[in-house]
Amino acid sequence: MLARHQQATESATRAVRALLDVLLPPRCAICGGEVDCQGLLCADCFRQTGFISEPFCARCGVPFGSAALGGVERLCPTCRAELPVFGRARAALRYDAQGRRLVLPLKHADRTELTAVLVPQMARAGAELLGEADVIVPVPLHRWRLFHRRYNQAALLAKALGRIAKRQCVVDALRRIRATASLGEKSATERAAEVAQAFDVRPSRERMIQQRKVLLIDDVMTSGATANACAGALLAAGATSVDVLVAARVPDPRLN
Ligand SMILES: [Zn+2]
Ligand SMILES: [Zn+2]
Secondary structure, eight states, X not given: OHHHHHHHHHHHHHHHHHHHXXXXXXXXTXXXXXXXXXXXXXXXXXXXXXXXXXXXXTTTOOBOSSGGGGTTTTOOHHHHHSOOSSSOEEEEXXXXXXXXXXXXXXXXXXXXXXXXXXXXXXXXXXXXXXXXXXXXXXXXXXXXXXXXXXXXXXXXXXXXXXXXXXXXXXXXXXXXXXXXXXXXXXXXHHHHHHHTTOXXXXXXXXXXXXXXXXXXXXXXXXXXHHHHHHHHXXXXXXXXXXXXXXXXXXXXXXXX
């Protein structure tokens, strides 16, 4: 009797799922083509996406066209000239034309379901960093930007990664203590100057950061100026180390 009831429930569940698939067939997050399962890319879009794997800079994670570009130290020219404040940075994919199609709608079009595509790839690229981290912290948005955008995309990614890796996520550990101009068209030096002293750790969150290995999360890394400024604030508050994991990384054209 019970078995028959269970069977009936299961076939009803299957029927509902089949009906939902007809009404809302799972779609590729980039091109909208049909896929097998929600949160996947179609085969064509997957092939065109520049997922980052070795070789890359051992420190900042910028991808290399060939391993020889890093030399014996496996460092990019930027890190060789001046080591970043953070320990290691890793990124899931290149922020090229295809990468922008995955990340920009998350930023500007409320396409929060894109986290289902980005987060597993971030967990892959940052497996070592996630494994070593004690606590996960997102880069904060400025208050007026949060108001316009209604959510912080870095916090969405950080929370999802915290769930996967079973790590505490302190969403509001960092705060912007002064507004920064948009970094869009600025050079690396201008970016660094613009974001220096722009962040601090909220006094009420200091205890959650002190003597802990922090993994900082952002959607896009360009020059690394924002990551450096946040890492500086976290280290000043007593963090043992700060690594960085981002969804997408702007490639260095010298290293392709
Ligand atoms: Zn597609
Ligand atoms: Zn580097």
